[in-house]
Amino acid sequence: MVAPPDNDVIWARSLQHSHNGSPGLDGVSLGVRDAEILAVTGPRGSGKTTLLHCLSGQLVPQQGEVWFNNVPVHTMGPRLREHLRRDRFAWIAAEPQLVPELTAWENAALPLLLRGVPHRAAKKAATEWLERLDIGALAKKRPHTLLQEQRQRVSVARALTAAPTVLFADEPTATLHRAERSQLLRTLTTAARSHDITVVLATHDAEVAALADRTVSLLDGRRVATAALPAVSDPEGRSACSLSV
Ligand SMILES: Nc1ncnc2c1ncn2[C@@H]1O[C@H](COP(=O)(O)OP(=O)(O)OP(=O)(O)O)[C@@H](O)[C@H]1O
Numbered sequence: 082m083v084a085p086p087d088n089d090v091i092w093a094r095s096l097q098h099s100h101n102g103s104p105g106l107d108g109v110s111l112g113v114r115d116a117e118i119l120a121v122t123g124p125r126g127s128g129k130t131t132l133l134h135c136l137s138g139q140l141v142p143q144q145g146e147v148w149f150n151n152v153p154v155h156t157m158g159p160r161l162r163e164h165l166r167r168d169r170f171a172w173i174a175a176e177p178q179l180v181p182e183l184t185a186w187e188n189a190a191l192p193l194l195l196r197g198v199p200h201r202a203a204k205k206a207a208t209e210w211l212e213r214l215d216i217g218a219l220a221k222k223r224p225h226t227l228l229q230e231q232r233q234r235v236s237v238a239r240a241l242t243a244a245p246t247v248l249f250a251d252e253p254t255a256t257l258h259r260a261e262r263s264q265l266l267r268t269l270t271t272a273a274r275s276h277d278i279t280v281v282l283a284t285h286d287a288e289v290a291a292l293a294d295r296t297v298s299l300l301d302g303r304r305v306a307t308a309a310l311p312a313v314s315d316p317e318g319r320s321a322c323s324l325s326v
Contacts, residue, residue, distance in 0.1 A: 096145035105131035107302040120293035128302040129283035138162035171240035175252040177232035186220040192243035210238040
């Protein structure tokens with residue numbers, strides 16, 4: 082095994098993974114730099130989710146290596162990978178995945194409570210993020226009483242409350258309307274930049290990818306060439322455009 086470059090918080094080499102014979106990833110290598118926002122783009126079925134699952138330790142690739150901060154993840158057992166995910170990573174899915182019995186603030190505080198952070202401190206951190214996401218007034222509501230877009234804000238608050246080193250977001254705004262989408266993404270990317278959180282963002286939406294610092298494109302489980310273009314008119318995000326060859 083060759084150790085990864087020092088400035089990559091995540092580094093993956095030659096990842097191969099197939100789902101019951103259908104290829105998900107076919108030799109993908111990439112590095113994610115500390116505090117960057119990296120968009121993983123590609124059409125449906127191109128392997129974005131499989132890649133994020135491998136990078137975040139949810140899935141062990143059948144071949145290849147994944148490193149987090151110079152520690153090999155692909156050789157870790159399930160328990161160590163679970164601890165890594167709980168303590169250092171956060172995940173936002175397309176569909177908000179909240180615990181129905183818990184209130185909005187309890188859901189947002191969950192990562193801290195699971196780490197043993199005292200109740201009062203966890204509640205304070207969760208409440209602050211709910212307020213930053215404009216849903217502070219809904220802190221005591223349970224998920225079934227919230228709109229889809231409000232539930233997704235709670236998911237984002239939960240991810241940010243965790244103060245992760247790396248936040249993985251898999252099509253985080255796919256189920257939202259356009260206006261809701263751009264506001265939520267801007268809040269997410271602004272928060273990540275101000276807290277030095279590395280973000281790996283899977284999307285098939287070029288507008289979403291344009292908020293990232295850099296784009297990696299997949300097609301049929303393989304990386305295709307990408308080119309970063311200078312920002313044009315977006316003051317908060319940094320435009321990037323990927324060219325497939
Ligand atoms: N659990 C699974 N069982 C069988 N095949 C799977 C499974 N998960 C993914 N695949 C297949 O692996 C390939 C890559 O899927 P993946 O979900 O990683 O792509 P994606 O780019 O995230 O697509 P989408 O945008 O639709 O989520 C696809 O052909 C898909 O059908």
